[in-house]
Amino acid sequence: MARIYEALAEIVGKEYISDQAEELFIYSRDPGTMDPKKPDYVVLPRTTEEVQAVIHLANREKVPVVPLGGGLALSGLSRPLKAGIVLDMKRMNKILEVNEKSRYVVVEAGVSQGMLQAYLKKNYPHLKHSIPDSPPAATIAGNVLIHGSGHLSQATGFHSEMLNGMEVVLPTGEICKVGSCSATPYWFSRAPLPDLAGLFLGWHGTTGVVTKLAIKLYPNPALKDVMIFLTENPDHMPDILFKVTGTEMVEDLNVSATQLPDYMEGLQLTLIYVTANTSDELAFKERTIRETLRSYIDEKEGGFMVVPTFAKGRFLEAPLREMTKFSDTKKGGGFEYVGAIMPIELFPKAYRKGVEIAAKYDTPYSMAIRIIGRAHCMMFAYAYAFNRADENDRKNAQRALHESNTVALEMGGIPWKAEEPAQQLILKQMNPETIKLMNKIRAVLDPNGIMNPGNWEVR
């Protein structure tokens, strides 16, 4: 152990490695419900070469390596299931390049959502990236790699679809580039090359350590507004979402359904975000959207909520601080959600299951749905707040989450950024040949099995 510690200290500097009880405690857990798993070391690399040296060492010593971004997935993905080295990537925090005309940015893997947002606001106010509603400490890389979604996902898809390329330290230590950057000085696209990005997306750090990546940027219109459409019948939701996305005038589209406060129970709030460069354009878009939903209004099946100006701010904020406040629902500092990816026609069933599961576990239901890519699918989140100081309550939320994962799969959805137990549920019903392919890929890439072992493993 001392030998490994000394070798790691030699690589990153003694200030940036710890095997102390305090760091091992904090890095053994995330804010969600999953049980802690202790690492042996926490290491803070500054460069790709340092990451490479750590990987070489890990191979020599057969020590697991677990990359960590913001640590805010909530599903325990950065817990070292089989101990080893946690690589906290946040010191690699340089914004390397903005290509204004081709609208992309190249960043190191530790750059946070908040820092990129602020950097663009200051230096390129006409450009923006898709901001998830996770706190600003979430990293760009982490969110892309888990197939995250955000404020531009309705228009442009998962954040992994906004990835142009990346630099990866492979499990055997080679520094590899993926996308146009592998053959040119530009990071403009993954096409037209064989798309190797899939070797790293959604794998939960089991196939390498991403050290740099490029993501697409988008125009940032001057005006932004939110319209809120209220309904009380979840059966209408697929049609409403289909119609609204069909207007091609919506930047972001979410649905919120919560049991608390009492007066919100039974309602579905469709939050329709519209952007424009002029007030005329904004008015036209909002008028069009209203007309699209006219039949629901005429039949008294729904209506637009009057949102006072003072209340709009909290809906228009990016990221939404309100999401974090959900953790304080029980004055207990904890929440986790199952964000199941599923087709929008499953909305009514998914909604009713959410109400049912929450009642079973004696907790208020809270569901948040983000529409991905013009309703090609949706991320349907079942959120459960819990009291961190009450072990029974944490376990209760854990069970509710597991049942939500099970139900999502039974309905035809797939749990997103699945906890290790949920990964097992997915693998259980996955095509066996797909599993074989995954195993073959890992065996080739990671012959010593050092990368985040315990994830995506068939028991």
Add this chain to the structure above:
Amino acid sequence: MEYADIIHRCFRCGYCKFTREYQDFNCPTYRKFWFETYSPGGRMWLLRAWLNGEVQSSKRMAEIFYSCVTCGNCVEHCALDFRDNLVDIFVAARGEMVEKGLVLPPVRDYLKNIRIHGNPYKEPQQERARWADGLGIEQYAGQEYLLYIGCVGSYDERGTKIARAVASVLKKTGLSAGILGNKEPCDGNEVRLLGESELFQEMARQNITMFKELGVKKIVTLSPHSYNAFKNEYRELDGNFEVLHYTEALNRLVEEGKVSFSGLNETVTYHDPCYLGRHNDVFDAPRNILRAIPGLALAEMSKIKKNALCCGGGGGNFFTDIIGSGEGAPGRDRIREALETGAKAVATACPQCAKMLEDAAKAEGVEDRIKVMDIAEIVEAAGMRTAAD
């Protein structure tokens, strides 16, 4: 421990580490050490684990808590309802460490020196007013204001220069004020922040009694740390004085047209001291003074006011230096931010900040490119004029 019923409510979301617009991490210890343990959220989770017995007392645990500079950035940016208590929680944790005898040697030495000598410098009380030699500053004898200097202004080499500048400027304005001279006691602000609340209360009660016996109604302070203690902490112990920082007193005179300046051709940036700015919302008075100086161009840093980065001296670190030096030291970061503005001088209004930043400029090797000056020193250089002139 006080607040033990709320520490589990931290979600560890990390808003506390940033500025309001998220342009940068702004928690000085997180920026310095980069381990989550050194972030406010990490401290909250560790504290709970420590109180529950999940992690044991250790030197590192003490370092994690005593490196906090109590700058209040976390209080400002936390997304949750208990945000106002964050610094108080960390101070309460230090209190637990004091009670259990777990403090680090520099903290122990600081508290010991206060107990034995009445100041952290181990200097004799009869030397306390030496800073004022030759200035002709009046002793307090019922003037409108008590001018309170504090330990740093009384004994520190850099602090005494600032004390002389502040006292001279105020004297010239004709402000009715006097000092306590060799009778001036320590205000106790850092004693409280280092977790010795009982000693602080003892000191504060004695000081309140003394001030009342002398008939003090209004206090003007040199240091934002004293200002904070008198304005916020003494009040809870029935010490109800009208308290001003000297920049507030001076700014009033500027606004009333009672003082003006010949001018100073200099580009200056301003560093907000945490205990003047974030803790007490005094942002404008120092800036107004600078803006009133003809020829002076105020070039603001990217992180100012509630988003200002601490110099690294708060929470007792000016004396204990648990946060330590090196390239990632907050003072050096702040000097780099000041240099980005193109300013030739960084102004501040706190002797602790001035010393921390001056040392940081030397460590960065840029002391010839940027000077660190107290507002009072700038005012002197700008040729302050009063009606008497």
